Amino acid sequence: MPMPDSYLDYPARRYGMDHDRYDWSDMFQRQPIRWPGGARIALSIVTHVQHFPLDMPAKPFKAPGALSMPYPDFRYFTNRDYGNRLGVFRILRLLSDMGLRGSFAINGCIAARYPAVVRAVVEGGHEVVAHGLDMGKVHHSGLTEADEDAIIAQALRLLRAGSGQAVEGWLSPGRAQGFNTPELLARNGVRWCLDWANDDLPYEMRTAQGPLLAMPLAYETDDRVVASEYFHSEPEWVQQVKDRFDVLYRESAEYGGRVMSVPLHSWVSGMPYRVEYLREALGYMLAHDGVWTAPAGEIATAFAGQE
Amino acid sequence: MTGQPEMQADLGLYDYLPWPGRPKITWPGGKKLAVWIAPNIEFYEYDPPDNPTRTPWGRPNPDVLQYSHRDYGNRAGWQRMMAAMDRAGFRGSVSLNVALCDHHPEIIRACADRGWEFFSHGIYNTRYVYNMTIEQEREIIRDAFDTVRNHTGQELAGWLSPALSNNLWTMDILAEAGIQYTCDMFHDDQPMPVKVASGRLISMPYSLEMNDVIVYNSHKVTPRHYGEIIRRQFDQLYRESDDSGMVMCIPLHPYLVGQPHRIDAFAEAIAYIAGHDGVWQATGREIAAAYHASGAYDAMTAAAAAHAGGAR
Numbered sequence: 001m002p003m004p005d006s007y008l009d010y011p012a013r014r015y016g017m018d019h020d021r022y023d024w025s026d027m028f029q030r031q032p033i034r035w036p037g038g039a040r041i042a043l044s045i046v047t048h049v050q051h052f053p054l055d056m057p058a059k060p061f062k063a064p065g066a067l068s069m070p071y072p073d074f075r076y077f078t079n080r081d082y083g084n085r086l087g088v089f090r091i092l093r094l095l096s097d098m099g100l101r102g103s104f105a106i107n108g109c110i111a112a113r114y115p116a117v118v119r120a121v122v123e124g125g126h127e128v129v130a131h132g133l134d135m136g137k138v139h140h141s142g143l144t145e146a147d148e149d150a151i152i153a154q155a156l157r158l159l160r161a162g163s164g165q166a167v168e169g170w171l172s173p174g175r176a177q178g179f180n181t182p183e184l185l186a187r188n189g190v191r192w193c194l195d196w197a198n199d200d201l202p203y204e205m206r207t208a209q210g211p212l213l214a215m216p217l218a219y220e221t222d223d224r225v226v227a228s229e230y231f232h233s234e235p236e237w238v239q240q241v242k243d244r245f246d247v248l249y250r251e252s253a254e255y256g257g258r259v260m261s262v263p264l265h266s267w268v269s270g271m272p273y274r275v276e277y278l279r280e281a282l283g284y285m286l287a288h289d290g291v292w293t294a295p296a297g298e299i300a301t302a303f304a305g306q307e
Numbered sequence: 308m309t310g311q312p313e314m315q316a317d318l319g320l321y322d323y324l325p326w327p328g329r330p331k332i333t334w335p336g337g338k339k340l341a342v343w344i345a346p347n348i349e350f351y352e353y354d355p356p357d358n359p360t361r362t363p364w365g366r367p368n369p370d371v372l373q374y375s376h377r378d379y380g381n382r383a384g385w386q387r388m389m390a391a392m393d394r395a396g397f398r399g400s401v402s403l404n405v406a407l408c409d410h411h412p413e414i415i416r417a418c419a420d421r422g423w424e425f426f427s428h429g430i431y432n433t434r435y436v437y438n439m440t441i442e443q444e445r446e447i448i449r450d451a452f453d454t455v456r457n458h459t460g461q462e463l464a465g466w467l468s469p470a471l472s473n474n475l476w477t478m479d480i481l482a483e484a485g486i487q488y489t490c491d492m493f494h495d496d497q498p499m500p501v502k503v504a505s506g507r508l509i510s511m512p513y514s515l516e517m518n519d520v521i522v523y524n525s526h527k528v529t530p531r532h533y534g535e536i537i538r539r540q541f542d543q544l545y546r547e548s549d550d551s552g553m554v555m556c557i558p559l560h561p562y563l564v565g566q567p568h569r570i571d572a573f574a575e576a577i578a579y580i581a582g583h584d585g586v587w588q589a590t591g592r593e594i595a596a597a598y599h600a601s602g603a604y605d606a607m608t609a610a611a612a613a614h615a616g617g618a619r
Contacts (some may be wrong), residue, residue: 001359001438002438002439002440002443003358003438003439003440003443005443006356007356007358007434007439007443008443008446008447008450010406010430010431012352012353012354013406013409013410013430014409014410015409015410015412016410016411017353017378017410018350018352018353018354018410019353019354019369024381024382024410024411025382026382026386026413027382027383027386028383028386060366060367061365061366061367140366140367141367141368141369142367174372175371175372176366176370176371176372177369177371178367178369179354179368179369195371195372195375196371196372196375197372197375197376197379198375198376198377198378198379198382198383199379199382199383200383200567219372219376220566220568221568229527230523230527230529231527232527232529236529239529239531240529240530240568241568243530243531243567243568243569243571243572244566244567244568245567246567246571247387247567247568247570247571248567251567
């Protein structure tokens with residue numbers, strides 16, 4: 001069957017983006033950002049804490065890291081759960097050793113299943129970010145508005161109750177959204193979101209329910225992406241994190257403050273053989289002057305307070 | 308007409324011509340190796356229509372992670388890539404999704420101000436020519452010519468099909484429209500004539516192996532090793548070009564190479580290349596023009612015919 005002639009119609013071919021979520025903006029032409037204390041780099045460490053249900057659905061797609069063996073997949077169910085039993089605590093201990101505070105993006109169901117994890121994150125002085133309900137509940141446009149809203153509301157309710165924090169940050173499982181997800185997030189009191197991978201700086205998104213701040217999260221130097229999609233070794237991951245930092249640090253001298261985001265997974269960087277590589281990467285960055293390490297929400301607040 | 312067109316066993320677009328014994332290629336100014344850099348400046352749609360042969364995104368629309376990853380190139384990556392090329396004295400030959408002229412004229416202007424060439428990479432990278440009629444595909448080509456002419460004053464010379472989608476007739480209708488070179492074939496390190504129904508079309512060496520999207524995402528190569536690969540490809544071709552001029556292409560995607568953890572290794576590699584006297588830092592259009600002007604097109608055509616005619 002030939003394509004219909006409508007395949008040659010381009011209804012959104014116009015100046016700027018082909019949607020109304022945000023405006024195009026050249027990152028090198030923006031008003032320079034000034035971080036607290038005159039810092040050059042805001043270092044945002046975001047650890048994913050995840051639960052992969054044994055019966056997670058394959059449709060319409062699986063979030064990365066999903067169970068992949070025939071049911072019942074003992075292998076990956078337990079390997080991912082390792083992150084909740086040991087891995088997250090290993091990362092927490094490292095951050096405590098180094099005197100660092102960061103963000104923990106936690107599936108809402110963890111607050112019910114493993115309240116000790118949320119408690120330890122809060123007691124460590126870290127920030128809880130909502131990471132959806134569980135890794136089997138991906139957001140997509142096939143969900144009804146009511147169903148998606150219920151997932152978001154439940155995740156936030158569990159994490160807010162479990163942490164005592166406001167929980168105004170969001171990271172979707174697999175960083176997946178439907179057309180309407182930003183509206184539903186804003187309606188549920190989410191102020192900023194880590195899903196979109198198009199910038200190294202925060203920028204404002206529009207929703208029908210008010211603004212939502214897009215916060216950067218470096219997709220391609222994510223520990224899981226480098227290990228499980230690129231199959232690079234830990235030293236190679238450390239090198240890429242250092243190289244990424246070096247360029248952002250250099251740019252900050254001319255263009256203003258930058259965000260260096262370090263996405264981690266409790267079941268990846270929380271492995272015994274990996275955690276010292278994380279120490280090396282963090283130590284390298286902290287050896288530079290002008291590095292301000294903070295939870296993503298505090299970086300969002302500092303950005304919003306510019307003008 | 309019912310069903311799919313019959314498949315054929317060979318593209319039939321070029322004659323076999325072994326490397327030894329070919330006519331010699333000479334580049335302008337006595338340069339040895341033509342090096343051109345082809346940034347794919349692309350626009351992927353937020354909510355594209357499906358094509359039965361290929362669905363644009365892996366997830367249902369909107370695939371915000373992949374969409375935003377591509378968009379990174381147009382917000383941040385292109386500036387880093389362009390700065391690295393400026394420092395090494397390379398102009399780009401832009402493989403352009405021409406709708407980007409409408410979406411991001413600022414990027415087009417920055418390229419045009421530097422004397423970069425624009426060639427067509429279709430309208431959007433999320434619209435494929437699969438299942439198009441020949442007339443629909445001609446309309447794409449007209450749109451590309453008109454859009455690039457209106458926004459830049461340039462007359463298109465080159466073509467890389469959107470997302471490397473092609474039909475068996477594609478080369479014929481490109482040549483008929485006045486396209487001088489195609490980047491869709493990877494069979495040689497020298498420009499070669501393409502057998503088309505009318506006009507004169509050249510296959511310009513582009514490269515899968517140097518293409519950042521292939522290197523990073525298919526071959527899973529680290530950013531620093533990409534720099535090493537580029538140098539080795541260059542060193543070998545530079546030596547071999549003592550005998551006859553060759554072409555090296557580095558195809559790029561600003562959303563990939565323009566990431567902070569990747570840009571320096573790339574920048575150092577192209578600065579290394581630019582440091583060699585025998586390098587001709589060219590654009591695709593310039594290489595095609597020199598190929599014709601030096602008589603190489605006619606000489607290669609004759610050599611291929613002789614080879615096919617029994618001199619093998």
